[in-house]
Amino acid sequence: xxxxxxxxxxxxxxxxxxxxxxxxxxxxxxxxxxxxxxxxxxxxxxxxxxxxxxxxxxxxxxxxxxxxxxxxxxxxxxxxxxxxxxxxxxxxxxxxxxxxxxxxxxxxxxxxxxxxxxxxxxxxxxxxxxxxxxxxxxxxxxxxxxxxxxxxxxxxxxxxxxxxxxxxxxxxxxxxxxxxxxxxxxxxxxxxxxxxxxxxxxxxxxxxxxxxxxxxxxxxxxxxxxxxxxxxxxxxxxxxxxxxxxxxxxxxxxxxxxxxxxxxxxxxxxxxxxxxxxxxxxxxxxxxxxxxxxxxxxxxxxxxxxxxxxxx
Amino acid sequence: xxxxxxxxxxxxxxxxxxxxxxxxxxxxxxxxxxxxxxxxxxxxxxxxxxxxxxxxxxxxxxxxxxxxxxxxxxxxxxxxxxxxxxxxxxxxxxxxxxxxxxxxxxxxxxxxxxxxxxxxxxxxxxxxxxxxxxxxxxxxxxxxxxxxxxxxxxxxx
Amino acid sequence: xxxxxxxxxxxxxxxxxxxxxxxxxxxxxxxxxxxxxxxxxxxxxxxxxxxxxxxxxxxxxxxxxxxxxxxxxxxxxxxxxxxxxxxxxxxxxxxxxxxxxxxxxxxxxxxxxxxxxxxxxxxxxxxxxxxxxxxxxxxxxxxxxxxxxxxxxxxxxxxxxxxxxxxxxxxxxxxxxxxxxxxxxxxxxxxxxxxxxxxxxxxxxxxxxxxxxxxxxxxxxxxxxxxxxxxxxxxxxxxxxxxxxxxxxxxxxxxxxxxxxxxxxxxxxxxxxxxxxxxxxxxxxxxxxxxxxxxxxxxxxxxxxxxxxxxxxxxxxxxxxxxxxxxxxxxxxxxxxxxxxxxxxxxxxxxxxxxxxxxxxxxxxxxxxxxxxxxxxxxxxxxxxxxxxxxxxxxxxxxxxxxxxxxxxxxxxxxxxxxxxxxxxxx
Ligand code: NA
Ligand code: NA
Numbered sequence: 073x074x075x076x077x078x079x080x081x082x083x084x085x086x087x088x089x090x091x092x093x094x095x096x097x098x099x100x101x102x103x104x105x106x107x108x109x110x111x112x113x114x115x116x117x118x119x120x121x122x123x124x125x126x127x128x129x130x131x132x133x134x135x136x137x138x139x140x141x142x143x144x145x146x147x148x149x150x151x152x153x154x155x156x157x158x159x160x161x162x163x164x165x166x167x168x169x170x171x172x173x174x175x176x177x178x179x180x181x182x183x184x185x186x187x188x189x190x191x192x193x194x195x196x197x198x199x200x201x202x203x204x205x206x207x208x209x210x211x212x213x214x215x216x217x218x219x220x221x222x223x224x225x226x227x228x229x230x231x232x233x234x235x236x237x238x239x240x241x242x243x244x245x246x247x248x249x250x251x252x253x254x255x256x257x258x259x260x261x262x263x264x265x266x267x268x269x270x271x272x273x274x275x276x277x278x279x280x281x282x283x284x285x286x287x288x289x290x291x292x293x294x295x296x297x298x299x300x301x302x303x304x305x306x307x308x309x310x311x312x313x314x315x316x317x318x319x320x321x322x323x324x325x326x327x328x329x330x331x332x333x334x335x336x337x338x339x340x341x342x343x344x345x346x347x348x349x350x351x352x353x354x355x356x357x358x359x360x361x362x363x364x365x366x367x368x369x370x371x372x373x374x375x376x377x378x379x380x381x382x383x384x
Numbered sequence: 385x386x387x388x389x390x391x392x393x394x395x396x397x398x399x400x401x402x403x404x405x406x407x408x409x410x411x412x413x414x415x416x417x418x419x420x421x422x423x424x425x426x427x428x429x430x431x432x433x434x435x436x437x438x439x440x441x442x443x444x445x446x447x448x449x450x451x452x453x454x455x456x457x458x459x460x461x462x463x464x465x466x467x468x469x470x471x472x473x474x475x476x477x478x479x480x481x482x483x484x485x486x487x488x489x490x491x492x493x494x495x496x497x498x499x500x501x502x503x504x505x506x507x508x509x510x511x512x513x514x515x516x517x518x519x520x521x522x523x524x525x526x527x528x529x530x531x532x533x534x535x536x537x538x539x540x541x
Numbered sequence: 542x543x544x545x546x547x548x549x550x551x552x553x554x555x556x557x558x559x560x561x562x563x564x565x566x567x568x569x570x571x572x573x574x575x576x577x578x579x580x581x582x583x584x585x586x587x588x589x590x591x592x593x594x595x596x597x598x599x600x601x602x603x604x605x606x607x608x609x610x611x612x613x614x615x616x617x618x619x620x621x622x623x624x625x626x627x628x629x630x631x632x633x634x635x636x637x638x639x640x641x642x643x644x645x646x647x648x649x650x651x652x653x654x655x656x657x658x659x660x661x662x663x664x665x666x667x668x669x670x671x672x673x674x675x676x677x678x679x680x681x682x683x684x685x686x687x688x689x690x691x692x693x694x695x696x697x698x699x700x701x702x703x704x705x706x707x708x709x710x711x712x713x714x715x716x717x718x719x720x721x722x723x724x725x726x727x728x729x730x731x732x733x734x735x736x737x738x739x740x741x742x743x744x745x746x747x748x749x750x751x752x753x754x755x756x757x758x759x760x761x762x763x764x765x766x767x768x769x770x771x772x773x774x775x776x777x778x779x780x781x782x783x784x785x786x787x788x789x790x791x792x793x794x795x796x797x798x799x800x801x802x803x804x805x806x807x808x809x810x811x812x813x814x815x816x817x818x819x820x821x822x823x824x825x826x827x828x829x830x831x832x833x834x835x836x837x838x839x840x841x842x843x844x845x846x847x848x849x850x851x852x853x854x855x856x857x858x859x860x861x862x863x864x865x866x867x868x869x870x871x872x873x874x875x876x877x878x879x880x881x882x883x884x885x886x887x888x889x890x891x892x893x894x895x896x897x898x899x900x901x902x903x904x905x906x907x908x909x910x911x912x913x914x915x916x917x918x919x920x921x922x923x924x925x926x927x928x929x930x931x932x933x934x935x936x937x938x939x940x941x942x943x944x945x946x947x948x949x950x951x952x953x954x955x956x957x958x959x960x961x962x963x964x965x966x967x968x
Binding site for chain 2: 567769808
Binding site for chain 1: 705706965
């Protein structure tokens, strides 16, 4: 290949993002007639995702695709999907906002701050799901009083505090033990993570899909690495990405559904709360939003645009 | 002067370590008695305390020859050769530590430029933590430089 | 090409007596410059690797060990063991193994364990006419239990690299640790009878009770720490903090061998001992970052695949490599350099990372005892104030014994995985 771009991922080879990215790399190779190669470093061989955005900005690696939330250390607005106004929204409502003007506004902020280029629309991991060991979860109100393992971040922590539960931060390898010893009785994770860790063995019996927040990965490429490519390859990169995003999102959703089925086979009962219950919880959470926006240091103008975009 | 510096180093690293130990313990106690009062920055601040404590001890580690090295070959050499190797090790130390201190300083500069903050609710400015790296390796560099001077001027350090 | 020159340089610098941390950092800086990677990301690597909550446990465990080493805990444990087994032949040898085993359940470091017990027992054994090489050998070998019986700094660092549950790893070391202690006691008995080593004075009832009571606070420390971890009340890092604070209180208020004014210097000393480890960690991880990027891991995985090795064959080769690395490098550096390279292979061959962790740790125990670089050798040389040749000579039978243990641990995974699977459920 005449040109090579390196990508860092911290997820394992079977992860939806890795599987899809290999297809993407293959497509790029085909469409560029082998002139552009994408080399993937998986399983945090190069960087953890939390370090990846800085690594791209510093030019230590060409491409990373961290969760939006992980860029909030540089651009506070990147925490937007964690905000109460996103609680309970469906995929299409979220895509409309993210793929529209507000998304472009956000990407512009990321590009200016980190001196990177955002390759295109974000791809999905999917919605987080709440799981519990012995309390059956049917509506969001059932979460009150539970000790929930959360991945961290002020917005997530505050969401659980508003719901009346106790958010606890525990490293992922220690989660099975924490569930068994009762340090936590609940966790927020994806159907797929729970399936791959076989958490039914650790006593997980119930789940609820209240669509608290979606996890999306935003593709960042170092500006200089991008500028080095001839124009036709730049176009191949951008257009291939845009063509493949929709398929990826469906693929991610299928994978989550398959994991939900597998979890069901192993005795985990997942419920889908009613629209009214979701709206009610969103209203409750929204009361805390202004304080949160302030704490996170998010530009109020951005919030105004965002509210308009999702109409909530 | 030297005594004062040694005392300062001991006091500062000791206090930082004590704070780290007390913070972790109070975290576990608090989680038990008042879980809702548990701040989300405990682990993070512990890391900052320990990171700074370790980096501040850098100079002393070199002076007290605490770092692990292989001596079996150099032990069997003539005094002249031994001194040559010591001078080489000091030169190597100055070069490497200065390089990493410089790289670390660039990183601090970068974090300042981007206004990088931690993920927790205290939104800690990361440059303040990152500075431990250039400071630590800067101390290494200065200590090796000092030892080099002592070796060349045939003085005891 | 670059890789070969880097490896040659690595050994040359090491032999020239340059400290390991500086060799690793120097090579990391060199490859950064040669490859033209932005220097800012070299600095960022150091900060990223320092930014780990699990790593915080290292200084806290070391500080706890330092307090207990200075604070009279070792003496209390030795007196208690002596009260129980004092009337058998070669009693001090057996006391040594029992006391190191218990001290190992408090301290995460082998060096601290050998140092603490050795400082008290070596003069005592010398007085009673034990051969000095036997004394140093027994303490050196017993001291290695420090990283097999939980808590363990070696397992902690392995857990960080492979992202494995540290409590599970800790538990996996318990049964192998007890087996090792039993093996060592058996050898001590054998040696004692053959060489007609002395027995200790008989204690009266009052002395016996006193020795036991005095050891209670020391025994309480592992109960608090391990109990806290396995009940899920505290995380590993919190347990480390807790052990530091409890050790401080016990040695300050109960044994009273340290004064309030000693506290800050001891804390600072613990930080320095940790600094030695952490500077190596930073250099090694940054160097390993380049190794991975240079495709060494991939080549290794492909090589193992092409050889079509079974898990057993691979483990034998891995053991040989670790043994050789362990002769020349300090334990933490071996773990940091070797493990990231072979983790993909372990997973590929379906070897349980918990089982491999125990194999690694037993191998590293041996590394502590083998010349030319064996930390326990150095410690005992200075504690016993004797020649390194004598210390090495005394170590030989124990190294052979440990090799038997290593083979056993390697080929019987259940010894390691049984207890954690029992407690946390099989995977
Ligand atoms: Na231990
Ligand atoms: Na060795």
